[in-house]
């Protein structure tokens with residue numbers, strides 16, 4: 101990697117979408133953090149912001165770091181998905197989010213808590229009896245694929261294809277020249293076709309989360325078009341993110357068995373353990389923001405009209421914020437300050453649901469498993485997400 105100070109602009113010709121970098125991004129993050137608070141990635145004409153202080157400042161300043169012109173490097177995705185909540189600025193963002201959040205607030209989740217816990221328990225019971233299984237296909241996929249799709253109330257075609265479409269959509273967030281971006285665009289198109297041709301209000305389960313969006317549209321709180329887009333805001337960002345966090349959890353506990361022992365002795369550490377898992381391995385590496393005004397980061401001017409990656413993954417590993425950041429420590433005092441769920445007005449509205457899913461699975465495992473023995477995790481490069489494709493595990 102070349103990093104240079106070009107006319108006082110810290111810049112690098114590193115390829116952020118290089119397979120090797122994606123599979124082992126930690127040296128890159130550290131180099132970026134050590135070199136400068138913002139580094140110009142010359143291959144893609146975009147800033148890379150890597151330190152905790154600057155990433156969180158950007159996320160909390162939507163008037164400068166705006167989302168309304170898209171949060172990806174791909175102009176086709178920025179235009180085609182401009183109706184999604186994550187690509188809005190206030191005031192449309194505010195009204196959409198208010199409606200969207202309702203079933204995801206602690207009060208709303210009360211309705212589904214018992215169902216999620218019971219499903220997790222029954223599923224883990226069966227898996228543990230098998231002793232050997234895949235932590236991704238057999239374990240992590242189960243709740244996001246079975247519970248959330250049912251809560252929204254979409255049909256079988258949607259359910260069957262959603263996981264592939266969702267992974268493709270996040271790949272399409274990459275630079276247009278990239279092969280993964282190009283193949284991801286096929287999934288974006290397939291998803292859009294499905295939405296336009298197949299998704300009707302009649303097909304949705306009555307009083308499911310999808311149906312409730314259309315009721316909010318009837319009441320004039322959002323538009324019909326926003327309701328359609330928002331239905332997929334429940335789906336697309338809820339799958340791989342939660343799946344990756346769950347399989348990362350199994351991997352981290354198998355690599356750090358003393359942390360699992362500690363959790364078994366003291367299950368009240370579970371909420372903090374989930375934060376620590378998300379801090380160590382952010383399922384979403386970064387999204388992009390568009391600079392609506394000139395902005396200074398540590399003496400470097402990010403010009404109006406430029407774009408900047410805000411790296412959730414790097415910020416959560418910043419040694420300026422987290423002591424021994426590479427150590428997995430479920431008792432870490434400030435683990436809850438990670439940026440795995442983002443921060444500010446776009447911070448993840450599904451975080452309570454994701455926590456509930458991960459917690460339910462880990463609680464069931466805590467009651468039944470003393471130790472995880474994992475084979476080699478299989479990782480597949482992805483433009484936006486960090487996760488494991490397959491992880492053979494034996495439970496004791």
Ligand code: HEM
Nearest residue numbers: 185186333337338341342345383440441442446448450454
């Ligand atoms: C462990 C699981 C999850 C992780 C790590 C995660 C991560 C994130 C992050 C980093 C953002 C910030 C986006 C930004 O800054 O622009 C975000 C936003 C979002 N997430 Fe999640 N997410 C997870 C689960 C979910 C679930 C379960 C849902 C749906 C029920 C969901 C729906 C959304 C939506 C709609 C947004 C956009 C919010 C907005 O723009 O106001 N996520 N998520």
